[in-house]
Amino acid sequence: MSLEAKDLYAALMHELKNNLGLLAMAMEQIPRQDSEAHDRPLDDARLLCQQVIERLRQSLLLYKAAERPLPIEIDAYSPHEFVQEMRDEAASLAHGRLQVSAAVDDGVPPIWFFDRNLVDIALTNAIHNSLAYARSRIEIRVGMAEERLCITVSDDSDGYPEHLLHAPGLDTPLGSGGTGLGLRLSQMIAQAHVNRGRTGELRLSNVPGAAFSILLP
Amino acid sequence: MALRFVSNNEHLIDYGSLRTLVVDDIPGMRSALKMTLANFGITRTDVASTAQEAIFRLGNGPYDLILADYNLGEARDGQQLLEELRHRGLITLQTVYVMVTAEAMYERVAATAELAPDDYLLKPFNGEVLRNRLEVIFQRKLAFSEAHRRFAEGDLEGAVAACDSLMRNKPRYLVDALRFKGELLNAMGRFEEGEALYRLVIEMRAVPWARLGLARVLHALGRAQEAEAILLDALAAAPEMMAAYDLLAEVRIARKDLVGAQQSLQEGAAISGKTVRRQQQLGELAYENGDLETARTAFQAALDKGRHSIFVSPADYGNLCRVQVEQGNLNGALDTLKKNKDSLQLAPEGQLVTAVIQSMVHSRSGQADLARRALDEAGRLRGEGVHGDGRLMLDLADSCMTQGRNEESDAIIGEVAKNAHDSEALLSKAREIYARCGRAADGEELLKKATADVRKLNNEGVYLAQKGDFDGAVSRLLTAAKEAPYNPRILMNAAWVLLRDADQNGLKEGGLQEAKRLLDEVERLAPGHSRLPGLRSQVREIEARYGISRRPHP
Known part of the structure; x- marks a missing residue:
């Protein structure tokens, strides 16, 4: 072009x-x-x-x-306020058809440094997936994992297809209703977060139900 | 702002009582925002479609919450509106200002701007997000209300203490409190503490505003080389960081690298050319560097962007016309005067600019009659006490001398020299005028004499103060200030000696008032001069010591 x-x-x-x-x-x-x-x-x-x-x-x-590399703008935000905002946004779309909750684990610091707009895009993608597949509930939880902030969107759906669990992100085939695209993007967003030599990461699991986690250094 | 206390010690915001202003140039967006706000109880909402209309509305009464679009479709954007409202004192630190933007790019503006809004929302957003953000912002405003109140009262020490207390008791506001405290330390001239603070933040994460803050305090501490390195580093990581270009230019001016300073402003203006102040400074630097075409474009842009802006003064029209005349574009200069006739005729300073430029143009085109008439008009205005900036006054002197009115021109040049005894640029321009008219020797003598008086009074005053003879020092420096009422350096020295006298020998009748008046005058002549914050903070210290409150307590 x-x-x-x-x-x-x-x-x-x-x-x-x-x-x-x-x-x-x-x-x-x-x-x-x-x-x-x-x-x-x-x-x-x-x-x-x-x-x-x-x-x-x-x-x-x-x-x-x-x-060029994904432009990233890091600032300090409250993880508590951030997950509350994501929850309220999800709840307004769920309209009482699904129960949407937010939880903050002990040990989450009052502030964390990340790009709010980018992480919002990644989490919204996961939330929209859950809104489409969850049976009755969605949970947005923030905790700490390996000294990184870990934000997880989980639901009580049938979970991710097996092939996504093994190769989330960049190796995911595109298609399958856009899930692949969203996951690739989420992985790029996670990896754009770098701090003191450590990199962000995207993790998918079935616990059971789908669990989407983004880890931010 | 109305607040209700609830049991868990948080506060509920009474949305129904909030006076709200929505600023957006798209009618559909205005009504959509208004409806969204009404959904959660914010019903006292006014709307404005331009920055100008918003300023008008704020002039008629305060608002608790302003929701402004970044892109307002006219010369001024939402960020400039914020800066102008703060500058004019139409909003306080407690007013909530939220930027709404379609551009993720604004994130970078917000992250680096010196005056950041309370938050920004990327369009499109859902009503829930807006409600959440407002809740968070109002709670934060509440937490900072003590610090903001102290700041508004001029009690910067108290504001710093309030920030320290927030850091201890409310760790979620740690970074916000550090950011505000950094600005306070800078304003108080406590640069070493500022350096430590910014290094602490950078230790946590190298956020752009902390790098900028660090560069600013290092510059203030005279460590220009370190400041430059930090800024270049920050700009390599975030080229959209507008404030860094401006600061880099200042740092390079301090290092006498005027070409580098111009280059920095040019790079900044290429990314965002909307800021009037940046264009003005670019024009001045380019003019000094002899790059007339860049100067012309920048001065023109300052006027185009600054329509209706308080940052534009008659001097800006003079600057543009001067460049046009020097480029030999006499009709262009007359055209500029004609196009801006209405603005220029409003104030006597503008009338003086018109008369001076006309005199230059006509004397260059050999129309002696017209030139004389213009000079008569300028002389009349000057007789009424109307005064222009140094360059304009030299232009006037130039025209006078070209027309053979030597007495008038010598008087004007003497006045300029007194008021700019330390400005090599203006003094050498004056020498040029004399040389061109074949009076180089006369000029040398006149300039020596004019600057000698002021310089002598100044040096004696400073010397006597250091020897402890404050009566002698005060009298010399106040005389100097009377002789050179537009000379920022002299005025600051006079204020300095008054303050030292009060510090060591106690208050004397009117001394403190006079110092404050001098500093206000400097603020007008040289806004944001680096010596001002330190002197202002001495004023506050002395006031505090003698129990003078700046404002009667309610």
Whole structure:
């Protein structure tokens, strides 16, 4: 692509993302009627809308990362506040159909250094997966593992397919409903976090149910 | 801000009482934000579509919460709006300012800007996220209310103590408290402590603002080489760090590397050319380096970006016209005056700029009549006490001398020299004017005499103060300040001696007031001069010692 065409392409994706954002905000204004026939399609539409927005955020990030290493902006944030925010966002999409909880393990420091926007993209991807597959509950938990901050999104679904567990991230085949793309991106995000020679990491497991963990040094 | 206490010692924010302003240029976005806010009880919401409208609304009354889009579609963006509101005192440290942006790039602006918003939200965001962020921000504002209050009262020591207490008792605010304390130490001139603080933060993680802070204190400590190395390092990692280009330019000026300083500002302006101050400084440096085309583009950009901005003064029009005249583009200079006639006629300083530039243009194009008329007008304004910056006054003197009005030009040059006895750039420009008119010897004598008086008074004053003769010192330096009322260095020395006198011999009638007045004047003439914070903090120390409170307690 020529330089100009590339800029237009990025601008177009931005515009799509923002218009979808307005659409999502407009849908939030539609009152619920406590009737399954009315509320269910509405909730599905909202979730789908958020998922498309997420895909566009991911595409923009990949677009940027194609030119140079993933741009990363580290600052200090409260892990407590961060998981609470992720929980509330997930709960607003689950609309009571799933129980969404947040938990903070003992020993998590009051602040940690990371790129909030990038980690948000990785976790939102995992949360959207869980919203689609969980039976009744989703948990977002923050703890410490090997001196790294470990944020885990887990659910009570059937868990990840076997092939994803062995090769998460970069070796994941693309396709399979976009799961592969999201995981690849999450691994890039984890690995972009480097501190004192240690690197971030993405871990998937079935505990049972799917568990997605991002470890930040 | 209304708060309710609840049992677990946290506070509930009474959203219904919050006065809120939404600033966005897209009508759909404004109403969507307003509705989202209403969903969680924020109903007292006004909207503005431009930065100018926002400033107008804030002029009419305060808001507790401002939600502004970064991209406002006009000359000023949300970051500049924040800077201008803070600068004009239209918002306080307790006002919540949240930036809304579609660009992940803004993250870098926020991470490195000296005036960061309380938070920023990447569009599109969901209502829950906004509610959560606001909750977190209001709790943090509450935690910092003591530190902010002390700061607003000018009690910087008290603000530092409040930060220290937060660090001990509320570790979740550790980094925020360190950041604010760093700014306070810098403002108080306690640079060694600032250095230790920033090194401590960098030990935790080399966040951009800490590297910038460290470079700033090192520069203030005169360790320009170290400061430059840190800034180059930081810029290699984060080339979007705008404030680093500005600081690097300052550091290089201190190292007398004007070409390097210009280069740094040019690199910064290429990434973000919107900041008026950056363009002004770039123009000045390029002009001094003889790079007239860069100077012209920068001065033009400063005016284009700064429309309606308080950071633009009549001197900026003069700067652009001067470059145009020196480039031989006389019609261009007249065109600039014509296009900006309305702004220039508003203030006498602008009228003086117009008259001086007209006199230059007409005397270069050989229209002696018109030149004379313009000089008469300038002379009339000067007679009324209207004054311009040093360069403009030299332009005026130049025109006068070219028209044979030597007496007038000598008086003006004498005045400029007194007020800039330490400015090699202006003095050598004055010598040039004399040389061109065949009066080099006259000029040398006049400049020597004009600067000698001020220099003598200044040197004697400083010497006497060091010997302990404060009466003699104060009288000499106050005379110098009267002789050279626009000379920042003299005014600061006068303030310094008044403060030392008060420190060692106790308060004297009006002395402290006079010192404060001198420092205010310096702030106006040379905003952000590096000696100011130290002197201001001496004022506060003396006030504290004699129990003078800056504001009556309510």
